[in-house]
Amino acid sequence: MLTRIRSEAREPGGGSEAGGTLRFTFDGREMTGRAGDSVAAALLAGGVLRFRDSAVAGAPRGPFCLMGVCFECLVEIDGQGNCQACMVPLAEGMTVRSQSGGPQVVAPAAGRRAPGQGETT
Numbered sequence: 001m002l003t004r005i006r007s008e009a010r011e012p013g014g015g016s017e018a019g020g021t022l023r024f025t026f027d028g029r030e031m032t033g034r035a036g037d038s039v040a041a042a043l044l045a046g047g048v049l050r051f052r053d054s055a056v057a058g059a060p061r062g063p064f065c066l067m068g069v070c071f072e073c074l075v076e077i078d079g080q081g082n083c084q085a086c087m088v089p090l091a092e093g094m095t096v097r098s099q100s101g102g103p104q105v106v107a108p109a110a111g112r113r114a115p116g117q118g119e120t121t
């Protein structure tokens with residue numbers, strides 16, 4: 001299991017230059033992170049390894065690169081889907097949810113045009 005490197009162990013005198021503790025939820029579970037953490041860092045420090053399921057096979061996925069390249073860390077943050085957890089700073093009161101499957105595609109109702117379909121002349 002991943003564990004957070006404690007700054008007290010690295011800094012003489014046990015001081016911490018990190019900010020305060022921030023509360024957030026992940027799939028309804030109350031969690032805490034540190035100011036300055038990314039959402040991904042806070043989730044990993046809290047023991048969360050599954051951030052989403054793959055769209056086709058439903059395989060569990062979690063952060064890989066932690067620098068915004070692989071898109072394996074996609075989560076829903078405060079109702080906004082497909083957020084890269086490794087690129088979003090943690091904020092007090094965030095509601096984070098895991099994602100399952102592919103993006104939702106809503107078919108236009110019968111007789112209506114899909115977005116982007118203009119008039120044909």
Ligand code: FES
Pocket residue numbers: 040062063064065066067068069070071072073074084085086087
């Ligand atoms: S972990 Fe790779 S983009 Fe977030």
